[in-house]
Amino acid sequence: MALRPASDGPSESLPHELGVIAHGPDSARLAKHLTDLLHRWDHERPSQPRISAHPADSADERLPPGYRINRPGVRLTITW
Structure with a gap:
């Protein structure tokens, strides 16, 4: 972005x-x-966006709900 x-x-x-x-x-x-x-x-948007970064090997069930962007070294979760 x-x-x-x-x-x-x-x-x-x-x-x-x-x-x-x-x-x-x-x-x-x-x-x-x-x-x-x-x-x-x-x-x-009802509020400000929240972007959280997690290790690339994080399991889906351990991530917060939201839209995910998977990159080689990280998984990003975007919510608003």
Whole structure:
């Protein structure tokens, strides 16, 4: 994910927007999926998102509920 000022000017006084930067052979699919999740969160969020990181070998039943992103060294869980 990426964060950038939503307009020109001193960045500390401006609103910011989240975006997605993806790399690799399936990057277009991943970027679209994460972008769709960001749009969904923006419209439906009842609270702030929570992202937790867990070792890659963590069993599903030991992780909190939420959307998971599995990477070689870590499993991320996103909830809101």
